[in-house]
Amino acid sequence: MKRIAIDMDEVMADFNLKIIDLVNREYQGNVTLDEFNGKKLTQIRPHLNDQVREHIIASNFFRDLPVMKDSQQVIEELSRTYEIFITTAAMEFPSSFTAKYEWLKEHFGFLKDMNFVFCGDKSIIHADYLIDDNSRHFTRFQGQGLLFTSPHNIYETGCVRVNNWLEVRDYFLG
């Protein structure tokens, strides 16, 4: 059975949506999703970086992120013919571990928690495919990387790209 490793933030969980809401509601940042095109959060309103980081490192920030459209349905379908592992870079925010675990149990309860991996450097992942919004994780990954489109990576070239979960379904089951 081939194995697919799937990243969480900006792939299964809509991190940007919560950040935009936070910056606009708490700090009147007037951020729009278009501003994320080709940019990381830290480049958009640099004067708010410290405050936003305070929110992110709070233990519950990741607990109520919106679920990415179609991800539940497609991952459930994939899990019938592929071995699914969730591989999230959690070491930058160690306080997020429990919230991320609970979020997965709530929204993807059909997955085995023995297949959850909280890591940093994803070259440790042994899988046939890795779906991720950060192409840096593909550099030392031995399998096939699939770049999941997120505003910050839209100008990147040179990767196999999937724009949404329906395209992921087509790639694997189409």
Added chain:
Amino acid sequence: MKRIAIDMDEVMADFNLKIIDLVNREYQGNVTLDEFNGKKLTQIRPHLNDQVREHIIASNFFRDLPVMKDSQQVIEELSRTYEIFITTAAMEFPSSFTAKYEWLKEHFGFLKDMNFVFCGDKSIIHADYLIDDNSRHFTRFQGQGLLFTSPHNIYETGCVRVNNWLEVRDYFLG
């Protein structure tokens, strides 16, 4: 650079020592280390399993485990010529994540936290070697497993075995 993945409990951290102290102090269990020979904790004082489990799932149980003899020195030496990843099965006790992370930062501060991996099924680990006290993790592991001696595994055969950290040093640097 070859990569060594290292388990935490019963390899870097002395889980048994804390359990024995707990069972004897809180529940007058009169447990000795010899009783662990060939057995898992749950087989030794089954009537205390529920109470002991309550302690283990408390968020701080793993925060103050004793450090295994010679592990700091040898892992530091290994890290000069090998890429070291810490790969701990944390999904059985999700409340342990933060305590395990802090324990590693305190006692193995020379390691990069980007190389910490909290997982369940270790077949996801891509490494050349895996040092672990549970041989079941070697079954689907693609590299070389090294069984680190712990009372529960002393009667197991068929694995390459290392009895302590000085033997680990000999294996890799001897």
